[in-house]
Amino acid sequence: MGRGDKKTKRGKINRGSYGVRRPRIKKKVRPEIKIDVDKDTTVKR
Structure with a gap:
């Protein structure tokens, strides 16, 4: 052996x-998390 x-x-x-x-x-397998910077993330009042 x-x-x-x-x-x-x-x-x-x-x-x-x-x-x-x-x-x-x-x-x-890791999921790719993409953050989109182009979108407007400001809060409208």
Whole structure:
């Protein structure tokens, strides 16, 4: 058991594959919040 073993994390790293022992890290999706400066934000009285 070790680098050549398909079922271990070290073996997955060595082979460059993924699986249950070494899942892919998913990137977090962040929503882009855009602030529009062109709009008139003054309060009318």
